[in-house]
Amino acid sequence: MQSYTEITPPTAVTHSLSVPFLSRSANNLIIAKYSLLQVFSLKSVVANTVSGVVNDAPYSAGLNGPGSAPLVSSALPRGERQQSTKLILIAQYELSGTVTALARVRILRSRSGGEAILIALRDAKLSLVEWDPERYSISTISIHSYEQEDIKRSPWEPSLTQSVNILSVDPSSRCAAFKFGVRHIAILPFYQDGDDLVMDDYDPEIDGDRPIVKTSEGPLQVDKAPYAPSFVLSLLALDPTLSHPIHLSFLYEYREPTFGILSSQNATSNALLHERRDRLSYTVFTLDLEQRASTTLLSVSNLPYDLFTVIPLQLPVGGALLVGGNELIHVDQSGKTNGVSVNQLAKQSTSFAMLDQSDLSLRLEGCGFEKLGGDGGEMLMILNTGALAVLSFRTDGRSVSGLFIRHIQPHHGEDVFLGAASCTSLIGRGRMFVGSEDSDSVILGWSRKSDKIKRLGLRESEAAQEAIDMEEEDFEEDEDDLYSGAKADKVPKVSFPDPLTTTESEEYRFRIHDTLQNLGPIKCVSMSRLDEKKPGSTAFSNPKELVTAAGCGQTGSIGIFQGELEPRIARQYRIKGANAIWSVSARRNPGETGKQAGVDNIGYDEYLIVNTCVDTGDQSSIHSITSTGLNEVYGTDFESEAGASVEMGTLNGGTRIVQVLQTEVKTFDGGESSLLPIISSSQPAILPRLVLHSSARRSVCRHTPAHWKPESLCGASEFDLSVVMVAHVLLMFPNSSCIVSMKSFSTADVAWHIC
Amino acid sequence: MFPLTDEAADAEPKAIKARFADPYILLFRDNSSVMVLGADESGDLDEIELGETLRGNQWLSGSLYDDANDTFCLEIQDDEEEELGNVLMFLLSVAGGLYVRHLYCVFRNLILYLACR
Numbered sequence: 001m002q003s004y005t006e007i008t009p010p011t012a013v014t015h016s017l018s019v020p021f022l023s024r025s026a027n028n029l030i031i032a033k034y035s036l037l038q039v040f041s042l043k044s045v046v047a048n049t050v051s052g053v054v055n056d057a058p059y060s061a062g063l064n065g066p067g068s069a070p071l072v073s074s075a076l077p078r079g080e081r082q083q084s085t086k087l088i089l090i091a092q093y094e095l096s097g098t099v100t101a102l103a104r105v106r107i108l109r110s111r112s113g114g115e116a117i118l119i120a121l122r123d124a125k126l127s128l129v130e131w132d133p134e135r136y137s138i139s140t141i142s143i144h145s146y147e148q149e150d151i152k153r154s155p156w157e158p159s160l161t162q163s164v165n166i167l168s169v170d171p172s173s174r175c176a177a178f179k180f181g182v183r184h185i186a187i188l189p190f191y192q193d194g195d196d197l198v199m200d201d202y203d204p205e206i207d208g209d210r211p212i213v214k215t216s217e218g219p220l221q222v223d224k225a226p227y228a229p230s231f232v233l234s235l236l237a238l239d240p241t242l243s244h245p246i247h248l249s250f251l252y253e254y255r256e257p258t259f260g261i262l263s264s265q266n267a268t269s270n271a272l273l274h275e276r277r278d279r280l281s282y283t284v285f286t287l288d289l290e291q292r293a294s295t296t297l298l299s300v301s302n303l304p305y306d307l308f309t310v311i312p313l314q315l316p317v318g319g320a321l322l323v324g325g326n327e328l329i330h331v332d333q334s335g336k337t338n339g340v341s342v343n344q345l346a347k348q349s350t351s352f353a354m355l356d357q358s359d360l361s362l363r364l365e366g367c368g369f370e371k372l373g374g375d376g377g378e379m380l381m382i383l384n385t386g387a388l389a390v391l392s393f394r395t396d397g398r399s400v401s402g403l404f405i406r407h408i409q410p411h412h413g414e415d416v417f418l419g420a421a422s423c424t425s426l427i428g429r430g431r432m433f434v435g436s437e438d439s440d441s442v443i444l445g446w447s448r449k450s451d452k453i454k455r456l457g458l459r460e461s462e463a464a465q466e467a468i469d470m471e472e473e474d475f476e477e478d479e480d481d482l483y484s485g486a487k488a489d490k491v492p493k494v495s496f497p498d499p500l501t502t503t504e505s506e507e508y509r510f511r512i513h514d515t516l517q518n519l520g521p522i523k524c525v526s527m528s529r530l531d532e533k534k535p536g537s538t539a540f541s542n543p544k545e546l547v548t549a550a551g552c553g554q555t556g557s558i559g560i561f562q563g564e565l566e567p568r569i570a571r572q573y574r575i576k577g578a579n580a581i582w583s584v585s586a587r588r589n590p591g592e593t594g595k596q597a598g599v600d601n602i603g604y605d606e607y608l609i610v611n612t613c614v615d616t617g618d619q620s621s622i623h624s625i626t627s628t629g630l631n632e633v634y635g636t637d638f639e640s641e642a643g644a645s646v647e648m649g650t651l652n653g654g655t656r657i658v659q660v661l662q663t664e665v666k667t668f669d670g671g672e673s674s675l676l677p678i679i680s681s682s683q684p685a686i687l688p689r690l691v692l693h694s695s696a697r698r699s700v701c702r703h704t705p706a707h708w709k710p711e712s713l714c715g716a717s718e719f720d721l722s723v724v725m726v727a728h729v730l731l732m733f734p735n736s737s738c739i740v741s742m743k744s745f746s747t748a749d750v751a752w753h754i755c
Numbered sequence: 756m757f758p759l760t761d762e763a764a765d766a767e768p769k770a771i772k773a774r775f776a777d778p779y780i781l782l783f784r785d786n787s788s789v790m791v792l793g794a795d796e797s798g799d800l801d802e803i804e805l806g807e808t809l810r811g812n813q814w815l816s817g818s819l820y821d822d823a824n825d826t827f828c829l830e831i832q833d834d835e836e837e838e839l840g841n842v843l844m845f846l847l848s849v850a851g852g853l854y855v856r857h858l859y860c861v862f863r864n865l866i867l868y869l870a871c872r
Contacts, residue, residue, distance in 0.1 A: 649775030651794040658780060658800075662769035665780065665792060665800060 007561065009094075010034045011518045013435030017117060018425040019104040021131050022090065024113040029087065029425060029433055031441075031516075032099035037119070038092040039131075039138070042427060046083050084513040085431050085443050093138060097121035101167035105176065107141075107226035108191050116141060116226075120167040123147060124160045124180040126188065128227070144230055146178070146186055157182050170250045170257040171312075175289055177259055179235075183245055188230040189289045231292060238285060238294050241265050249310040251284065251320060253333070258297065260284045260310050260320050260331075268305045270349075278302040278350055282310070282322060282331055298335040304350035311369055317377035317393050317400060325365045327354055328391065330400055340403040357405055362389065368421030370432050372446065372508065380446075380508075381405070382434060384420040386554055390508065408508060416510045417554045418442065431513065438521060439555030443513040519559055524549040573630050575621075580611035582648035583625070584657050607633070609659070611644045618644035620659070638668065776819035776842045779803070779858055787813035787849065791858065803858070809846070817846035819858075 015032040021039060022028055029040040101120035105128070110116055116130040124146040132139040147160060166179040175189040235242040241263070248261040264280045280303035285294045307324035319332035326346035329339040339354030341347065342362040346354070366384035369391075371377070381389040387407070394402040419439025426432050427443070435441040528545040546561040585606050608623040608630060622638045623630040638659075647660040657668040768784035775781075780792040780800070788810070791803040822841045846854045 646770045647773035647775070649773070649780070651775070651778050651780070653777065656794060658775070658794075660770055660773040660780065660782065662771070665770075665773075665782070667794070667800060 008519060009092075010036050011516075012422075012437040012520055013441040013516065013518070014422050014437060015099055015102045016423040016425040016433050016435045016441075017102040017104055018427045018433070019117060020114040021117065022112055022114055022133070026114055027427065028090070028114075029427055030102060030117055031433075031435065032102055032119070035095050035098050036092060037095055037099065037138075039090045040087045041090055043086050043088050044083055045086055046081055048081060085428065085445065086514045087443065087516065091137060095119070095121070097123070097125060100165045103167050103169040103176065105169050105190060106173040106192070108193065109226070111139070115173075118167060118169060118176055120165050120178060122161060122165065124165065124178075126167070126176075126178055126186075142225060142227065144178075144186070144188060146180055146184070146232060153181065166245075166248055168249045168259060170259075171252050172257075174257045175287065177248065177250065179245060179248060183235040183243060184232055185235055185238075185248075186230050186232045187287065187289070187292075189228040191226055191228065228289075233292075235261075235263075239283060239296065241281065242283070244268075246280070246307065247309045249312050249320070251312045252314045253318060254286065256286045256288065258284060258286045260312070262303075262307055262310050262322060264305075270305075273305065273349055276305070278304055278352060280305060280307055282307075282320075298333075300331055300335055300337055302352060303329065304346070304352050306349065308365075313377065314371075316398075319400070321369070321379075323364060323367065323369070325363065326350075327352070328364070328403055328405070329354070330393070330403055332400055334399075336399065338400055338402055340405060342405060355402055355404075360389075360405060360407070362405070366420050368424045368434065370424040370426055370434075373426075373429060374448070380432075382418060382421040382424065386418040386420065386439070388416075388418070388510065408510070416442075416444065416512050418444070419552060419555045435516075436518065438518075438552045440518045441516040443515075444510055445513050446508045446510045448508055518551075519548070520550050521552070522548045522550045522559075571629060575610050575612060575623075575630075577612040578610045579613055580645070582609045582645070583607065584609065584648055584650055585654060607657075609638075609645060609648050613644075617641070620645045772816075774817065774819045776821045779819055779842055779844075781817060781819050781844060783814065783817070787815070789814050789817065789846065791844070793858075809854070809856070813849040815847045815849055817844065819844055 010033040013031050013033055017030040019028055019030060020026045021030060022041065027042050029042065031038045031040065098121060099119055100122050101118075103118045103120075104115050105118050107116045107128075107130070110130045112131040112133050114131060116128055119127045119129060121127065126144040126146075128141040128144075129138050130141055131137075153159075160181055163181050164179075167176065169176045172192065173190050174192055175187055178186045178188065180186065235245055242261060243263070243265055244267055245261055245263040248259050250257060250259045260282055261284075262280060262282050266276060266279060268279065269276060281299060281301040282303060283299045284297040286297055287294050303322065304324050304327055306326055307322045307329070309323045311321040311323060313319055313321055313330075317330075319330060322329040322331060326343050326349060327339055327341040329337055329352070331337050339352055340357050341350075341354045342357055342360050342364060344358050344361070346358060347356075362383060364381075364383070368382040370380050370382075372380050372390065376392055376395075378393075379391045381391055383389065389405050389407050392404050392406075393400045394404055417439075418434060419436040421434045422437045423435040424432055425435075430447055431443060431445045433441070434444050526547050528547065544563045548559045548561070549556070550559055551557045606625055608625055610621050610623065612619050612621060619640045620638070620643070621640050622633050624633050643661050643663075645659050646662060649658050649660075650656060651658055651667070655669070659666045659668070768786045768788065770782050771785050772783040773780055778794040780794075782790040782792065784790065789805070791805060792800045793803050794800050820843045822843055842858045844856045844858050846856070848854065
């Protein structure tokens with residue numbers, strides 16, 4: 001039963017993922033909006049900005065790709081060239097199910113050459129999806145459903161729908177871990193190229209027949225899926241103390257798939273803090289997929305109760321970052337911990353040894369984290385109020401010795417207004433996508449003056465701007481490649497700047513490149529009243545509007561929904577009996593703009609041709625379009641009584657205006673203010689001559705243009721009386737306004753008019 | 756000026772529809788036949804000879820398409836392409852078939868689809 005209508009599809013972004021999806025070298029962004037999946041590609045556009053004023057670069061992409069003509073006319077002073085990244089929607093799909101996680105997986109022999117994505121849906125389902133370039137659409141490789149585990153659960157435990165799903169994929173794509181239910185985990189192994197090396201140790205006598213591994217190139221063999229069968233185990237089988245898992249994530253820089261899991265033995269509770277304080281523990285397990293066994297690498301206990309997420313970090317920092325509502329704790333590969341508390345509550349709720357930055361008074365619930373890509377592995381924190389802060393790591397040699405957080409101060413009015421981030425994805429050097437459920441999702445770009453100065457020193461570039469743009473385009477830089485798991489041995493040389501002394505040139509400046517509009521969350525709705533249309537109003541019709549108050553905080557907005565497009569009438573003219581119109585522009589040379597022709601309207605159409613139906617028959621009239629209005633143009637070769645135009649168009653780059661009538665095709669030269677017919681000497685059949693046949697007289701009259709000698713034909717006995725002649729000739733002599741037209745009919749009378 | 760006389764018959768087939776793509780005009784007449792006119796540099800129109808199949812057939816509708824981005828990936832020699840452009844003519848016959856011709860050389864039949872009714 002259809003009892004409601006959806007006005008718009010979901011606009012709040014819940015998950016995002018940066019992945020080469022369409023091909024191996026593509027840079028795509030996958031966005032999930034509850035049950036809507038969108039695939040975007042990214043495009044760089046360059047815009048000129050007047051220096052000192054940072055404009056939101058409008059979309060200027062043409063089919064010529066990046067570097068198309070600057071939007072601001074070259075007459076303005078040349079300002080800074082700004083490069084912006086824009087989102088281009090490739091495809092969108094309605095999924096039957098709510099997306100709870102997105103992860104990217106590198107699989108063997110994908111159809112597009114790029115990577116595949118794993119979509120976790122509520123109710124414990126995983127879907128492995130790749131891009132099919134032949135159908136230009138996504139295609140599901142496999143669906144993994146774990147709903148049968150629901151039957152085995154105890155009746156007092158929450159159902160699968162109510163439980164939290166956590167999906168994590170190993171950075172080398174060897175397997176995926178999916179936590180569903182209360183404490184079940186499913187491991188889905190993927191075949192990778194390195195598996196064949198492991199198989200060499202296979203001893204057929206002991207382990208049975210060696211399975212044949214097909215290594216042929218080409219499209220995926222039907223019987224060889226890119227994954228091995230998954231297995232489900234209870235977390236208690238890994239470790240009996242993992243009874244209340246909170247979050248898990250695979251870690252970087254390990255040879256085997258290794259994940260860290262944040263858990264506790266009893267449920268955490270604010271009310272019982274005086275008794276159950278610091279009961280959380282963080283354990284790192286290594287999985288052996290062949291044996292289906294795990295080994296505990298390290299375990300850190302007595303962690304504060306409000307930690308809610310594990311963020312794995314790449315080199316140069318390494319380890320994992322545990323985020324809680326009142327503190328941040330970094331655990332490195334050896335188990336050494338460093339924490340920082342960010343508000344007063346931390347002291348009261350935990351006795352974990354941490355640095356004290358409670359003067360910041362931050363609340364880290366709902367905070368988004370993303371790498372900034374600086375030398376020191378700095379990370380950007382997007383707080384739930386939309387404020388920005390930077391987390392830096394103080395190091396002692398190669399190990400982290402402390403964390404430091406500082407606010408980002410608004411810079412010369414370059415405020416970026418963000419809402420709380422629901423997801424973040426790094427899409428390139430200096431660009432990240434921040435998705436939000438509370439406000440518009442944005443592409444946030446950042447830069448530092450000190451980075452530009454450093455690069456200028458390194459290369460003597462003719463144009464510093466071009467160097468910076470090239471640098472920003474270079475996505476191959478390994479130190480910022482978030483997913484370069486294979487480059488573990490190439491540790492980039494880093495120098496950690498002292499976080500306490502941040503000069504202004506080292507401060508980050510943020511700019512929004514593109515936004516995805518979000519219409520919610522709607523707080524209040526109202527409808528407009530339908531009044532009578534006021535006389536003299538410029539509205540096309542009476543608009544019916546729905547007004548909403550939406551958003552939170554600095555990103556709050558009022559939205560107006562209208563049922564139809566409401567054009568505002570700029571001018572109105574009456575042309576009696578009109579039933580078709582065309583507009584054409586006249587140019588003297590192909591490709592010239594109106595400016596050179598000295599016409600007021602640059603590039604706009606100049607003439608309006610109207611088919612009208614009047615008593616005497618169908619007519620076409622021509623009007624010129626001026627800034628004051630439409631004026632009918634007389635005195636041209638355009639003949640109104642020739643009949644209704646079938647079609648109007650231009651040829652030869654706009655220099656010839658063509659009118660297709662029912663019985664002929666006329667071309668006009670549009671370059672001059674008057675319309676002249678094309679006079680061609682190469683087509684004798686259409687010489688500007690009138691050939692009259694009349695039943696009464698066997699005479700032929702011929703009119704020629706002024707520069708030709710008038711001739712008279714006489715006694716054209718070769719013409720047959722019964723031949724019907726259809727030429728309509730319109731001539732305009734340059735120095736006189738004589739228009740000669742001729743109508744021919746099947747028999748007797750011939751009439752010709754001179755106006 | 757270009758008269759649309761049909762020399763063979765007495766009747767004058769009237770033009771009922773026209774499609775433009777620089778430098779060609781595709782005309783549909785009321786006897787379901789088509790005519791293609793081309794304009795040269797000075798703008799003079801000249802009828803382009805169509806093959807027997809196109810002339811004799813009856814057409815419902817059609818269109819001209821200037822393939823500026825080479826969407827159809829035709830393999831044309833570069834020197835010839837610059838001269839004559841890359842305009843494709845799509846015609847829908849009364850029997851339901853779709854004919855695609857390249858106006859660079861009208862006798863080159865690109866794709867012939869015969870759709871069932």
